[in-house]
Amino acid sequence: MxxxxxxxxxxxxxxxxxxxxxxxxxxxxxxxxxxxxxxxxxxxxxxxxGLPLEVLLGWAQFCGVRVAVDPGVFVPRQRTAYLVEQAVARARAGAVVLDLCCGTGALGLAIAASLGRLELHACDLEPAAVACARRNLAPIGGRVYAGDLYQPLPATLRGRVEVLVANAPYVPTEAIALMPAEARDHEPRLALDGGPDGLDVQRRVAADAPRWLAPGGSLLIETGPGQATQTAEAVAEAGLDTRITHSPRLGCTVVVGELPASQR
Structure with missing residues (x-):
């Protein structure tokens, strides 16, 4: 320069x-x-x-909220604002919200910004993500757990989650090499790699969701448009009423599963 x-x-x-x-x-x-x-x-x-802009700045603007972003953490994608929109439409002030594979905690932070007071829980397996999410969510009372999906969550949360959001990794392993270098080289592989067809983690999220959802509660999973049918099948197999929704504006596909209100 x-x-x-x-x-x-x-x-x-x-x-x-x-x-x-x-x-x-x-x-x-x-x-x-x-x-x-x-x-x-x-x-x-x-x-x-090739270093991500958000890492250099130390923050990302997401759904009108400034989210702290640390090196080695998955950077929130703007398309995922659609997942937030869908979650907000199904939640209420004071709702119990759980964000799995939370990364920076951006989803929970954005949902809370829209709804105000929440009982917010989040979880990630990556130590750097857990530390970053705690920095973002602690000021609003969010609790962040370190571990694999539901494993570290307190038993008292079972059957109480009204909205469960998951931007779990869904890139097929062989497609990682085709991703932009700033993601491929600077974000944790664990946050990108969804296994051979991209859906390994999503299937695990869906299978155990009914144990944690409150009656009438919703599971929302971001997925690829070409994978949506398979994601929906996994959610339906878990016993949830399932539908696929898509935002052409943001280029985001979300599978929604609802636990019947009569089921416990």
Whole structure:
């Protein structure tokens, strides 16, 4: 990046040359984050090398909320705002909400921002994600557990969850190599790899969901459009009333499963 050029223009040029699609917007954010010209040059260099913008900034804007993002943690995708919309439509103020495979805790944070007071629980297997989620959710009273899906949750939560959201990994193992480098090289494999057909973790989420859902409670799983039928089959096999919903605007597909109100 040329030291003699206007810093913003030089940053835009460098980022555009590196293939950043939103070079102008990213350059403005990096310029605002940098305290010195040398720091800006370092940020632009690291972004040009493929480090996620959100990691460089230390935050992501998601559903109108600023979410802290640490290195080595799955970065919230803007399409997942549709999962939040679907969850909010099924929840109420004071609801018991559970976010599995929570990453930064962005889903729970966004749901709480829309609904206000919640009993919010979240869980992830990655230590870096657990630490990041605790930083995001502790100020709003959210509890974050470290462990594999339902395993670390308190037994007192069984049968009480009104809304269960899961942005579990759903990329087929062989497709990981085709992902953008900023995800493939800088996000934990555990947060991306869903097994041979991408649905290994989703099946486990669906199978045990009825034990944790309250009567009439909802399970919402983000999935790929080409995988939605199989995801829905797994949810239906767990005994939930199932449907597939899709947002063309955000390019996101969500499978919704509801526990019948008469079932316990």
């Amino acid at each position: 040329s030291a003699s050029a206007d810093p913003l223009s030089a940053a835009v040029e460098a980022l555009r040359s590196a293939g950043c699609v939103f070079a102008e917007e990213e350059a403005r954010l990096l310029c605002a984050a940098a305290r010195t010209p040398d720091e800006l040059a370092d940020l632009v260099r690291r972004r040009s090398a």
